[in-house]
Amino acid sequence: xxxxxxxRSTRNAPPWSTRAPTRWTTRAPVAVAxxxxxxxxxxxxxxxxxxxxxxAATEVAPLASANVHxxxxxxxxxxxxxxxxxxxxxxxxDLPIVGADPETGGDPxxxxxxxxxxxxxxxxxxxxxxxxxxxxxxxxxxxxxxxxMVCWDEESRPECQARWADEPVRLAVSSRAEGELTIDLxxxxxxxxxxxxxxxxxxxxxxxxxxxLLALLERTGALDAGDDGLAIDELSGxxxxxxxxxxxxxxxxxxxxxxxxxxxxxxxxAVVTASVGRSTASATFDAAARTVDVGLDVGxxxxxxxxALLMGDDGAGVSLATKLQVDVPGVTADLFVxxxxxxxxxxxxxxxxxxxxxxxxxxxxxxxxxNPGAGRDVDMHLVALGDxxxxxxxxxxxxxxxxxxxxxxxxxxxxxxxxxxxxETLTIRLDGAPAPTVRxxxxxxxxxxxxxxxxxxxxxxxxxxxASAGQCxxxxxxxxxxxxxxxxxxxxxxxxxxxxx
Numbered sequence: 001x002x003x004x005x006x007x008r009s010t011r012n013a014p015p016w017s018t019r020a021p022t023r024w025t026t027r028a029p030v031a032v033a034x035x036x037x038x039x040x041x042x043x044x045x046x047x048x049x050x051x052x053x054x055x056a057a058t059e060v061a062p063l064a065s066a067n068v069h070x071x072x073x074x075x076x077x078x079x080x081x082x083x084x085x086x087x088x089x090x091x092x093x094d095l096p097i098v099g100a101d102p103e104t105g106g107d108p109x110x111x112x113x114x115x116x117x118x119x120x121x122x123x124x125x126x127x128x129x130x131x132x133x134x135x136x137x138x139x140x141x142x143x144x145x146x147x148x149m150v151c152w153d154e155e156s157r158p159e160c161q162a163r164w165a166d167e168p169v170r171l172a173v174s175s176r177a178e179g180e181l182t183i184d185l186x187x188x189x190x191x192x193x194x195x196x197x198x199x200x201x202x203x204x205x206x207x208x209x210x211x212x213l214l215a216l217l218e219r220t221g222a223l224d225a226g227d228d229g230l231a232i233d234e235l236s237g238x239x240x241x242x243x244x245x246x247x248x249x250x251x252x253x254x255x256x257x258x259x260x261x262x263x264x265x266x267x268x269x270a271v272v273t274a275s276v277g278r279s280t281a282s283a284t285f286d287a288a289a290r291t292v293d294v295g296l297d298v299g300x301x302x303x304x305x306x307x308a309l310l311m312g313d314d315g316a317g318v319s320l321a322t323k324l325q326v327d328v329p330g331v332t333a334d335l336f337v338x339x340x341x342x343x344x345x346x347x348x349x350x351x352x353x354x355x356x357x358x359x360x361x362x363x364x365x366x367x368x369x370x371n372p373g374a375g376r377d378v379d380m381h382l383v384a385l386g387d388x389x390x391x392x393x394x395x396x397x398x399x400x401x402x403x404x405x406x407x408x409x410x411x412x413x414x415x416x417x418x419x420x421x422x423x424e425t426l427t428i429r430l431d432g433a434p435a436p437t438v439r440x441x442x443x444x445x446x447x448x449x450x451x452x453x454x455x456x457x458x459x460x461x462x463x464x465x466x467a468s469a470g471q472c473x474x475x476x477x478x479x480x481x482x483x484x485x486x487x488x489x490x491x492x493x494x495x496x497x498x499x500x501x
Contacts, residue, residue: 053175057141060173061128064181065120067199071243072115074202078251079285085339087384088292127171140174142186167220192216205242210235210261230265230272237261237276246284254282260299270320272305277330290339300352301328307360307412318412325359328352332377342384350377360409367403374399381435388442391449397431420459420489427456433469446473447499455491463491472499 082088132143150169151160167188174182180200186193194213197206214235217223223232238259244252257279265272277299284293303326308318329352336345351370358366371378379395403425406418430436436451446453448467455473456464467473475493 051176052139053178054138055141055173055175056138057128057130057133057136060141060181061124063179064123064128064199067179067181067201067204068119068123070201071199071204071245074245074251075243075253078246078249078287081287081290082285082292082339085290085337087339087342087344088337128173134170140172143171143173145169145171163220187216188219192219201245203242203244205240207238207240207258210237210239230267230270232263232265234262234264246286249288250284250286252282252284254280256280257299270306270309272309273303274305275300275302277301292335292337292339294333294335294337296331296333296335298331300330302326311413322361322412323359325357327355327357327359329354329356344380344382344384346378346380346382348377349380350375352376361412363405363408364403365405365408367401369399369401369403371397371399372401385439389439390441391437391439393435393437393450394430395435397429397436399427399429399431402426419487422459424457424459426490427454429454429456444475445499448472455494457489457491460489460491463489463494465494465496467496470499471496 126149127145128143132145133141134144135142147161147164150164151157153160170186170191172184172186174184176182177200180198183197183199184193185195185197192212192215193209194216195206195208198204214232236259237257239261240254240256240258242252242254242256244254246252257276260278261274261276263272263274279298280295281298282295286292303324305324306318306320307322307324308320310324311318331351333349334347336347338344349370351368353376355372356366356368357364370376374396378398380398381393381395383391385391404418404421405423406416407422409418410416430438430453431451433451436453437449438453439447439449446467448469448471450469452466452468453473454464454466465473473494473496476495
């Protein structure tokens with residue numbers, strides 16, 4: 001199995017900030033003039049300290065364009081191969097690879113270059129131009145973006161220009177190392193600085209601080225101030241996106257919640273709180289080896305909200321004191337996709353150190369446990385066998401328990417009946433061998449290769465079974481729903497049989 005040296009991130013939630021209410025629903029014109037800069041890909045603290053290098057205004061546009069070009073090329077060189085890699089697509093879904101553009105004759109390279117040229121032209125002709133410079137001390141050049149760039153949407157332009165007329169949008173550009181640009185977004189007077197971009201030839205990052213961003217949106221009235229919806233009272237956290245070139249054939253993209261996210265919203269007697277602990281996610285693409293190395297460490301996720309908000313019109317008579325509470329202790333995994341070998345290795349896939357639960361009115365309606373008796377995580381090895389078939393082995397074993405208790409919802413919605421899910425605990429377990437293994441095909445048949453596969457039900461124990469090596473689990477019904485249709489028990493259509501060789 002794959003080993004990993006990644007350390008799990010520390011998770012701690014910052015205290016709530018104190019702030020006047022702001023409406024929950026946004027009006028999109030807040031794309032504040034960062035049309036070009038948003039394409040610069042993302043960025044935050046670069047770890048280079050605060051020392052600055054001398055910088056001339058004439059250097060900014062060509063340097064920004066050259067760095068963007070280099071990083072975009074690194075992304076294409078490192079990751080473009082994965083667009084046609086079936087195994088990568090299965091594991092990671094569709095990726096934003098620049099592809100063929102019919103307007104440029106369908107040539108992916110021409111489409112890619114055309115988009116880079118468009119970005120370079122925008123930086124040189126609209127953003128980093130002499131007429132936008134408001135100050136220049138030889139170390140930091142400050143550009144003020146015209147309202148025509150801030151308010152890009154013609155339909156909402158009059159309203160947008162009125163809102164931003166007294167809130168200048170400025171970019172303070174400096175350099176901390178040769179060939180590198182640090183761009184601080186400063187909005188208003190006194191300025192609020194919610195975003196920092198760093199662009200170097202081999203790396204770029206963008207950091208967004210949520211508390212200053214909320215303050216900016218409040219001050220400019222960029223959030224809906226109507227009476228409908230919830231109002232954001234408090235918001236904190238810091239998010240960083242990054243891209244970096246790795247050698248001649250690789251590229252890494254990453255996202256990090258550097259400071260835990262905390263949100264509180266209220267309105268019409270309702271209060272909603274949500275939090276996400278410090279988290280990291282990264283993916284490193286290697287075009288030469290045709291591999292992708294993914295690391296995921298999501299901190300604890302919590303939500304507390306009136307259940308009536310989720311019921312829509314059906315929740316009109318439900319007390320706001322009846323709360324929906326979601327507790328996800330975390331999600332961790334290290335995943336290595338080897339497209340050339342046709343294998344995927346997953347190390348340390350887990351859902352935190354305790355149950356994942358969903359409660360309504362204080363009663364648990366869903367509880368999820370992964371490997372509760374084996375360290376609460378699992379390693380997996382997948383081999384692609386062709387024609388959609390996969391062979392999966394686990395270590396040391398796999399056990400998934402899902403407890404459902406939806407009957408308690410009848411006290412909130414009279415007459416509610418969830419059938420088999422009113423009171424049920426489902427168990428799926430793969431064990432009984434040093435490396436328990438199953439093989440599944442596009443036909444939906446699961447063959448037990450090593451060990452045994454056990455399905456258990458407390459509500460319908462007669463539907464449980466154990467399949468051993470050499471046996472297959474099949475569903476005779478094409479829809480997999482059994483005789484009871486969509487309301488049937490999920491195990492009702494499964495049978496164990498000898499595998500056809």
